[in-house]
Amino acid sequence: MLKRYQSRSFQISSATKADFSHVVIGGGIVGTAIGAELQSIEGNNVLIAEKNEHLGMETTSRNSEVIHAGIYYPKDSLKGQLCIKGKQKIYEAFEKGDFQVPLQKCGKWVVAQNDSEKEYLDKMYNFAKDLDVPVSFVPTSLGNEKLPLIRAESAILESPTTGIISAHDYTTFFLTQFELHEGTLGLKTELVDVQYDSSTPCYRLNFKESDTGNFFEITTDNLINSAGLYAQKVANMVLTPDRHFKSYFSKGTYFSYSPIDPIKTSSITDKLIYPCPNPNASSLGTHLTFDLGGQLRFGPDAQWLDIESADAIDYAANDKNLTKAYEAIASYFPKIKLEELSASYSGVRPKLYSKEDSTKKFSDFYIKEEEGFKGFVNLIGIESPGLTSSWAIADYVKNIYHGLS
Known part of the structure; x- marks a missing residue:
């Protein structure tokens, strides 16, 4: 109509x-x-x-609602250029009062648990500086003091311009x-x-x-x-x-968090928490985010769909990858328990390349x-x-x- x-x-x-x-x-x-x-x-x-x-x-309507800083994508790529410009347009409009859309510039930590991951964050730091995107390292001792429930053994890279926004x-x-x-x-x-x-x-x-x-x-x-x-x-x-x-499709399931012992979200983290990403930024890992109401969620995981048309997509969230997601989350949030997680909703990404090609380029x-x-x-x-x-x-x-x- x-x-x-x-x-x-x-x-x-x-x-x-x-x-x-x-x-x-x-x-x-x-x-x-x-x-x-x-x-x-x-x-x-x-x-x-x-x-x-x-x-x-x-x-x-099926994503993390994150305002990305633009630190993962090549400088000469459309993803890199348009992410940074899009982020800037959002914040500039918000600061001028011309943008009545709920958002929060909460910042993000990317955490490393070993020397190889720390080397990756060093490269990310230099890369972000070359892009003129603000980043800084937070000493792990200070990070452990500020967010004692978050594990970061080797390094913490902070992205202060990451945020969350209402997609609707x-x-x-x-x-x-x-x-x-x-x-x-x-x-x-x-x-x-x-x-x-x-x-x-x-x-x-x-x-x-x-x-x-x-x-x-x-x-x-x-x-x-x-x-x-x-x-x-x-x-x-x-x-x-x-x-x-x-057509290629990758399904990601998001997991809700219901702690057995009641705990305030703010006592866990006031930053989004991301692990080191996969090669070529084909996935940013099973990360910790929260919505504008403060509700924690984890995800998405990644499951490539063997279908040829979007008409065949099944959005039903299931616990098939719950244990794998739990293990990924526990690497940076060790106090979480498996029974505190449950599949909540899913989203599907339209991919330009196949699963094999996405890991190569x-x-x-x-x-x-x-x-x-x-x-x-x-x-x-x-x-x-x-x-x-x-x-x-x-x-x-x-x-x-x-x-x-």
Whole structure:
């Protein structure tokens, strides 16, 4: 169902002109941010098409809600650049009072338990300094005094610009901007087919309304694929078979903490706690975070799914990897007991590479206008730090179309 804000009805344009200047497929945090930025440009007429009944119901609502500092990603990568820029935009807007989104700049400790992990943190320190991202080492003696329940045998690297944010409210922030500029929102609107007319050029999109089963067609000058878990599927509707993408998915389960002996979260930690990450930052490990209400949670673990379509995803949280997660958590929080943990919820990351390839090479964001398809911008593999990067990603896509600095 299409809804144009501050307008009583949706009017189809004449046959000689596309119905929209831009159509964004996908209403997660990234798609909503892109829609808001594009709609803010005078003369643009943007549609956000989301197949679910609400925005942000998939990857956006199933993550740690962490504002990442940007210390894990190569300097020349999109993940590195857009994470840092996205973080800065969040904090700058918050400090100016222009950003009524709940957040907390709580900081993070990355902890090392042996000499090899300490060497890794030394490299992270130098890397972060090269990026001009604030980090510092906390003496382990001071760390043990400050947070005696957290184990850090060899080193503690502190990242003071790491924080937490409400993903729901952040999405609503962009939706509000989109509404104020009279964008058009299509909820329960699933893309089923795309036809590209290179002579115009324009895109003819066929949608299905999930509640009625009705089909309808619209045209657009430009098409943005921000479909998250379905991005490869959408890309393959447009691209020729020799350029098709294959979908890969990694499921992460989050574990809730219910201590047998009541204890205040603040007495455990007031910092997020991360172990040393895996190679190529393909996973940041089973870390300790908390929400804005102070509730502790651990995760995610990592389980690659042997499926070819996001339609086959089972989000049910289970205790299959509970013991493995417990062992990982106990390495830095030794007083935790297995029976105090339980599977809470899960999220799935859209991956650009397979499990094998992800351990061999760095998986960056794929954001580009596809050659031979004017105005078609593809966003593939937008996983963590997608939430942190979303505002900067929106700017990046806007710049592709409008060449803004």
